[in-house]
Each structure stands twice: as structure tokens, then as C-alpha cells.
Amino acid sequence: MSGAPFSFQLTHTDGAARRGVMTTPHGEVETPAFMAVGTQGAVKGLTHRDLDGAGSQILLSNTYHLYLRPGDALIARRGGLHRFIGWQKPILTDSGGYQVFSLAERRTVDEHGARFRSHLDGSSHLLTPEKAADIQAQLGSDIAMVLDECLAYPSPHDAVRASMERTARWAARARRRQEQLRAGSADGVIVTNAGQAQFGIVQGGVFPDLREESAKRTVDVGFEGYAVGGLSVGEPNAVMYDVVARTTPCLPVDQPRYLMGAGTPEDLVEAVARGIDLFDCVLPTRNARNGQLFTSRGRLNIKNARYAEDDRPPDPDCSCYTCRSCSRAYLRHLFNAGEINASTLNTLHNLHFYLDTMQRIRNAIAFGRFDSFRLAFLQALSRRNGGTDPPE
Amino acid sequence: MSGAPFSFQLTHTDGAARRGVMTTPHGEVETPAFMAVGTQGAVKGLTHRDLDGAGSQILLSNTYHLYLRPGDALIARRGGLHRFIGWQKPILTDSGGYQVFSLAERRTVDEHGARFRSHLDGSSHLLTPEKAADIQAQLGSDIAMVLDECLAYPSPHDAVRASMERTARWAARARRRQEQLRAGSADGVIVTNAGQAQFGIVQGGVFPDLREESAKRTVDVGFEGYAVGGLSVGEPNAVMYDVVARTTPCLPVDQPRYLMGAGTPEDLVEAVARGIDLFDCVLPTRNARNGQLFTSRGRLNIKNARYAEDDRPPDPDCSCYTCRSCSRAYLRHLFNAGEINASTLNTLHNLHFYLDTMQRIRNAIAFGRFDSFRLAFLQALSRRNGGTDPPE
Numbered sequence: 001m002s003g004a005p006f007s008f009q010l011t012h013t014d015g016a017a018r019r020g021v022m023t024t025p026h027g028e029v030e031t032p033a034f035m036a037v038g039t040q041g042a043v044k045g046l047t048h049r050d051l052d053g054a055g056s057q058i059l060l061s062n063t064y065h066l067y068l069r070p071g072d073a074l075i076a077r078r079g080g081l082h083r084f085i086g087w088q089k090p091i092l093t094d095s096g097g098y099q100v101f102s103l104a105e106r107r108t109v110d111e112h113g114a115r116f117r118s119h120l121d122g123s124s125h126l127l128t129p130e131k132a133a134d135i136q137a138q139l140g141s142d143i144a145m146v147l148d149e150c151l152a153y154p155s156p157h158d159a160v161r162a163s164m165e166r167t168a169r170w171a172a173r174a175r176r177r178q179e180q181l182r183a184g185s186a187d188g189v190i191v192t193n194a195g196q197a198q199f200g201i202v203q204g205g206v207f208p209d210l211r212e213e214s215a216k217r218t219v220d221v222g223f224e225g226y227a228v229g230g231l232s233v234g235e236p237n238a239v240m241y242d243v244v245a246r247t248t249p250c251l252p253v254d255q256p257r258y259l260m261g262a263g264t265p266e267d268l269v270e271a272v273a274r275g276i277d278l279f280d281c282v283l284p285t286r287n288a289r290n291g292q293l294f295t296s297r298g299r300l301n302i303k304n305a306r307y308a309e310d311d312r313p314p315d316p317d318c319s320c321y322t323c324r325s326c327s328r329a330y331l332r333h334l335f336n337a338g339e340i341n342a343s344t345l346n347t348l349h350n351l352h353f354y355l356d357t358m359q360r361i362r363n364a365i366a367f368g369r370f371d372s373f374r375l376a377f378l379q380a381l382s383r384r385n386g387g388t389d390p391p392e
Numbered sequence: 393m394s395g396a397p398f399s400f401q402l403t404h405t406d407g408a409a410r411r412g413v414m415t416t417p418h419g420e421v422e423t424p425a426f427m428a429v430g431t432q433g434a435v436k437g438l439t440h441r442d443l444d445g446a447g448s449q450i451l452l453s454n455t456y457h458l459y460l461r462p463g464d465a466l467i468a469r470r471g472g473l474h475r476f477i478g479w480q481k482p483i484l485t486d487s488g489g490y491q492v493f494s495l496a497e498r499r500t501v502d503e504h505g506a507r508f509r510s511h512l513d514g515s516s517h518l519l520t521p522e523k524a525a526d527i528q529a530q531l532g533s534d535i536a537m538v539l540d541e542c543l544a545y546p547s548p549h550d551a552v553r554a555s556m557e558r559t560a561r562w563a564a565r566a567r568r569r570q571e572q573l574r575a576g577s578a579d580g581v582i583v584t585n586a587g588q589a590q591f592g593i594v595q596g597g598v599f600p601d602l603r604e605e606s607a608k609r610t611v612d613v614g615f616e617g618y619a620v621g622g623l624s625v626g627e628p629n630a631v632m633y634d635v636v637a638r639t640t641p642c643l644p645v646d647q648p649r650y651l652m653g654a655g656t657p658e659d660l661v662e663a664v665a666r667g668i669d670l671f672d673c674v675l676p677t678r679n680a681r682n683g684q685l686f687t688s689r690g691r692l693n694i695k696n697a698r699y700a701e702d703d704r705p706p707d708p709d710c711s712c713y714t715c716r717s718c719s720r721a722y723l724r725h726l727f728n729a730g731e732i733n734a735s736t737l738n739t740l741h742n743l744h745f746y747l748d749t750m751q752r753i754r755n756a757i758a759f760g761r762f763d764s765f766r767l768a769f770l771q772a773l774s775r776r777n778g779g780t781d782p783p784e
Contacts, residue, residue, distance in 0.1 A: 042731045042733050339436065340735055
């Protein structure tokens with residue numbers, strides 16, 4: 001742990017696209033960056049050395065899952081999440097809200113917070129803005145997220161307004177609690193990372209006026225960074241891109257901007273073009289386990305019979321371990337045979353592709369060539385309408 | 393592929409224990425050696441680089457499984473098993489017999505061979521000594537095993553005699569076929585490894601007279617190496633050790649000896665003490681997936697509640713990646729959470745422990761200190777009656 005305070009330094013801009021360096025107590029993150037999702041303190045199918053080898057700079061972990069099992073108190077007694085899982089680079093934790101709101105019939109929400117029943121044992125729990133801050137303080141992530149209310153898409157304007165306003169009130173409560181935690185005046189909470197930053201979340205659905213108001217109110221509370229939440233929940237891509245484009249200008253230029261839960265390779269490039277610095281998504285890891293590989297020429301479904309005797313690597317342009325050592329024929333066999341390492345090998349590739357894409361984005365921005373990169377990247381992806389299996 | 397012909401060189405002896413070097417078309421194997429089981433062309437939970445990093449010199453793969461899926465013909469068209477799976481070190485394949493005989497109601501056996509129905513789709517197949525040789529020729533392993541008849545334990549003397557005699561007749565047929573394959577006179581079979589060796593298998597159950605006769609008849613046929621089969625099938629340990637002790641003196645001193653399917657760490661040491669050079673067993677890999685870790689102080693069941701807050705590595709004396717980077721508390725969490733990498737991390741450790749044990753055995757033999765090593769090793773393992781969880 002470097003112990004450096006959290007900071008963000010913009011180093012290059014290219015149109016609305018930005019390149020920068022985010023400094024955290026556990027080291028630096030070059031942005032734009034993608035965070036692999038390690039739900040329960042591990043990216044499914046990968047060891048940390050694989051994760052590190054793929055070029056991961058920062059890991060996302062889920063507060064809801066860790067709170068329920070093994071419990072934030074146990075993790076705090078181990079010295080915090082970094083020590084418990086043996087990952088010494090930066091970690092961002094979500095607030096747990098997204099999982100709780102996904103529980104549908106198993107939760108009720110009021111102004112105080114969200115009451116929910118555990119998906120593991122049915123036990124009842126209360127998640128409030130303060131509690132979400134406390135749990136994350138015990139986990140000791142480098143970046144904690146405030147609890148926000150997540151609405152289903154589509155929702156009407158008045159419902160989204162009411163929810164956005166509640167999210168703003170919750171943001172103020174979360175910030176107040178974070179200040180107590182920093183001041184050491186939160187009894188019974190073990191703060192395992194004194195330099196933890198806290199990010200606010202802009203809501204407002206697909207309504208520009210609400211997004212603008214939400215951004216203003218969240219920035220007024222004042223956080224170390226800002227997320228755009230409530231997207232990638234079923235709305236059309238063009239709508240998501242538009243909301244991002246209208247929201248980022250309302251956020252401070254000198255602080256990091258995080259688009260939560262997005263997305264496809266196309267989404268990453270399009271959101272960077274609209275001023276986003278940070279991403280997370282389960283797509284590369286989850287799809288890997290289902291046999292879908294992201295390549296520079298579109299998606300490839302390894303279970304397809306056409307690959308049974310295909311000696312080529314998944315992506316001839318990729319330098320990952322999987323592409324250097326496995327043919328499509330072997331990967332298809334492993335997937336069909338139900339071998340555990342099919343998940344590992346596919347995940348290694350997909351994550352490498354995502355992280356390599358971010359590196360290429362960062363380089364393009366530094367050289368002022370982001371627009372031409374973006375065009376070439378999107379053209380290659382869609383070479384065969386819609387990005388399914390490559391044509392060769 | 394070095395293309396070197398198969399050979400075996402004894403370099404040291406210490407009592408009945410032997411150290412040597414087995415040369416194959418894909419490189420050398422220092423013996424005594426342990427082969428990890430890669431049933432379907434992969435060790436469950438590990439990538440080949442993990443397998444390599446753990447110190448694996450040679451991989452075992454199962455003919456029955458590969459024959460059914462993806463098929464030996466497909467693998468032969470890919471250039472053989474090494475190329476198909478991307479593993480360039482030596483490979484030994486079994487004959488498929490053990491799996492077929494395990495099918496119980498799904499198979500019938502006569503002098504010609506074994507007819508069985510696939511566990512995958514119920515399709516009917518015939519495995520003969522010649523067919524087992526053909527499949528392995530197409531796979532192109534460095535060491536092929538003859539088809540033998542495997543009886544359940546216990547079986548009466550006359551049944552074991554009849555079966556042993558059939559195994560001897562099958563051995564002669566398998567060898568004849570191997571010679572045709574080498575001479576290029578086996579139509580329709582793609583020989584993907586011209587330097588493939590073939591090992592015979594000694595049967596005879598727990599009866600010394602039958603073991604002796606089986607060894608004599610198998611050696612009379614003449615193979616590049618010899619296996620002791622039909623053990624580790626439920627007989628008491630002392631009986632297995634005794635059969636090994638009585639069989640190895642009947643085998644050529646200048647050829648490798650392989651104890652099939654054994655065993656526990658104790659079994660490895662005890663069998664080396666009785667002249668065995670080569671081992672395979674699913675124990676380290678299968679038990680890893682079930683949460684059982686082999687350590688220098690006995691077995692450790694990671695799901696045990698006592699490890700929930702235990703910050704120590706699984707085995708403080710182990711230098712594997714898992715022990716260097718994971719606490720028992722974290723491994724227990726991963727196992728309880730059903731994370732894929734619990735299998736990977738546990739398998740990495742168990743395999744490292746087995747391979748490190750073999751390295752220590754080889755060193756002890758070279759220094760003429762095998763007996764004192766054996767005593768210290770077994771004492772440490774049984775420090776707490778029966779080798780369950782370590783006492784600390």
C-alpha cells in the first residue's frame with residue numbers, strides 16, 4: 001500500500017476523450033481503464049496472477065456478496081479486502097445497491113434504505129447509505145461507491161425524478177458518513193484503508209433534464225469522482241451514448257468519470273469518445289464462461305461446429321496466452337467436454353482483449369488519433385454484420 | 393519433438409529404490425516420476441502453463457475419453473494429441489480398458505475384446521487389443537499401454553488366473569499390432585508419433601504365483617516398459633505394497649516400472665521403496681476439487697470452519713503459488729462461494745506437493761538417503777493419527 005492520497009491527473013485530451021492517471025492508496029491506474037469484476041473477491045476462472053498477467057490495473061468487487069459471505073467484519077479482521085484476497089493493486093467496491101435492487105420480491109425500499117433478504121439463507125438485512133459506507137470502509141477498497149436507487153428501464157419521468165432526488169439525498173448522507181469514518185468517529189467500524197475515495201453516482205434515467213439536475217446535485221455534495229449509473233439496463237445503445245454525452249459535460253473536468261456496468265467493446269469506445277474514464281462489466285468474463293470470445297473481428301462462439309477442426313487461434317491478432325497456445329479446435333473440445341479450464345482460457349482471452357483495447361484507446365488519445373482508431377476498431381468489429389463469428 | 397527413440401537409463405539405486413532418466417520423443421522424464429491425469433486432454437482446473445510451472449514432466453491422458461470425444465481420427469488430423477492440446481512434453485495414454493471395465497452393465501467382454509456403450513450417447517463400440525493400439529497410434533502419445541482385463545477386487549484365484557492368461561494373450565496381440573503400426577502396414581491408421589513406446593501390464597490380483605507368472609509372460613512378449621496393474625482397487629495398503637514388492641523383482645532391471653493408479657503420498661514413497669519408477673493418480677487433482685489439500689503435515693479439509701479466520705498458507709513448508717499467495721481463510725471462502733478458481737488454486741497446490749515429493753524422493757535416492765527420507769516423510773504425514781488436519 002503506497003498510502004498516497006487519492007488523486008486524478010488528466011494528461012491528454014482528444015476531443016471529448018481523455019487520458020489520465022488515477023492515484024490510489026494501492027497504486028496508479030491509467031485511464032481510460034476497464035475493471036474486471038471479481039464478485040466474491042475473485043474473477044471467476046482466474047487466479048490473481050492470471051488477472052495481473054492480463055494487464056489488470058484495478059479490480060471491482062461486490063459489496064453485497066462480500067457482506068453476506070464471508071462478511072465485512074471477518075474481512076476487516078483479516079486486515080481488509082486487499083490482504084484477505086492477496087491482491088495488492090487498487091480495488092473499487094460497489095455499494096451493494098445494484099444487487100439488492102435486483103432482488104425484486106426480496107426487498108422493500110423507503111427513504112431510510114433498502115431492506116432485503118439474503119439470496120443465500122433468506123436472512124433479513126438493511127442497507128442504508130451509511131451502512132453501505134461502513135461495509136466498504138471495513139472492506140478497505142480504494143474507491144467506495146455511494147448507495148443509489150436503481151430503477152428498472154423504462155420508468156416514467158416522475159418516478160425517475162423522485163428516485164433521482166432520493167439518490168441525491170442518499171448521496172449527502174453517504175458523504176456525511178464517509179467524513180465520520182475518515183475522522184475516526186464511527187464506532188464499531190474498522191476502517192482498513194484510510195485513503196479510501198468515495199464516488200457519487202448520477203442518476204436520472206434517459207431524461208436529459210433529470211441527468212443534468214442529478215449531476216449538479218451530486219457534484220454539489222462533492223466526491224473524489226463521479227459515476228454515471230442507471231445505464232446499460234436495457235435501453236438502446238444510441239440512448240445510452242446520448243445520455244453519457246449529455247451528462248459528462250456536467251461533471252468536473254479534473255475528476256474521474258465512471259460509466260457503471262458497460263459494456264460491449266463498442267460501448268467502451270463510444271463512451272470514451274464522450275468523456276468516460278472508467279468501466280466495469282461482467283460481459284467479457286461471463287460470456288467467456290458461455291463460450292463466447294470477443295475478438296478484433298467480432299464475436300466468436302467457440303461451440304460452433306465450424307471450429308471442430310480449426311487449427312487457428314481464436315484471434316490471430318491477439319497475443320494472449322490462450323491465442324498463443326490454443327487452437328479453436330482445442331478450445332471447442334474443452335468447452336464441449338465441460339472442462340474447467342475452458343472457462344479459464346476463454347476468460348483470459350476476453351479479459352486480455354478488453355484490457356488491450358483500453359491500452360490502444362489510451363495510446364490513440366495520447367497521439368491525438370482517437371477518432372481514426374475508433375473508426376477502424378468499429379469497422380473491424382462489424383466486418384460481418386452485427387459482430388458474430390468472423391467470416392474466414 | 394526431439395524424435396529421440398525411447399530409452400531408459402538407471403542412474404542411481406538405493407536399496408530397491410531407483411533413480412533414472414526416461415527418454416521419449418518429446419523429451420526426458422526424471423524418475424521416479426508422477427504423472428498428472430489430464431483425462432480429456434487437460435488437467436481439470438489447470439492450464440498447461442500452470443501444469444508446467446508446477447514441474448510436470450509428463451502428462452497422462454485417457455484413451456477412452458478422447459476416443460469418444462473429440463475422436464482419435466480428429467486428433468490425428470490435427471497432427472496428434474501433443475499438437476492438438478498444445479503440450480510439448482511427454483504424454484502417456486492408457487488403453488481405455490480401465491474405463492470400459494468400469495462401465496459395468498454397459499459392457500460385455502470376450503476373448504476378442506470388450507464391447508461397450510458410450511457414457512455420452514449410448515453408441516456401441518468395440519475395444520480390442522488391436523483397436524486400443526490403433527487409437528493410441530493416432531493420438532501419438534509417447535507411451536502407449538496395452539489393453540488388459542481389469543477384474544474387481546476381491547476375485548477368486550481361478551477367475552484371476554483366467555483373466556491374467558487372457559491379458560497375456562491380449563498383450564501378444566497388442567504387441568503384434570504395434571509392430572505393424574511401426575512398419576507402416578496398418579491401413580487407415582495415422583501414426584502421429586513414430587517413436588511411440590508400448591508398455592505391457594502385469595496382472596494377477598493379490599496372488600503371488602499369478603503375479604510372477606504374469607510378469608514372466610508379459611516380459612516374454614517384450615515391451616519398452618512394464619506396468620503393475622490391477623492394484624489400488626480396494627485392497628488393503630499392506631497387500632498392495634506386498635504385491636509390488638513381489639512383482640518388481642520379476643521385471644527387467646533396465647526398463648521402467650509403472651504402478652498404475654496409485655496413490656496417496658504414502659503409496660508413492662512405499663512403492664518407490666519397492667522399485668517403482670512411474671505413477672499416476674487422480675487423487676491430488678480430484679481431492680483438490682473437493683477441498684482436500686495434501687500437505688507435508690497431512691491432509692487439510694479447507695471447508696472446515698476452523699480455517700475461517702486462519703491467515704496461514706495451507707502448508708507453511710510449501711513454495712507453490714497457492715501457498716505463497718493465499719491464506720486458508722481465503723481458500724475456504726472461495727471453496728464455500730463455489731468459485732472456479734478454488735479448484736485451480738487447490739489443484740495447483742496438491743499437484744505441486746506431489747511433484748515436489750517426487751523431486752525430494754529423487755534427491756534422496758541420489759544421495760543414498762532414501763530410507764531416512766522415507767521415515768521422516770511418513771512421520772510428518774501421520775503426525776496427527778491418520779493424516780487429517782494438522783494439529784496447530
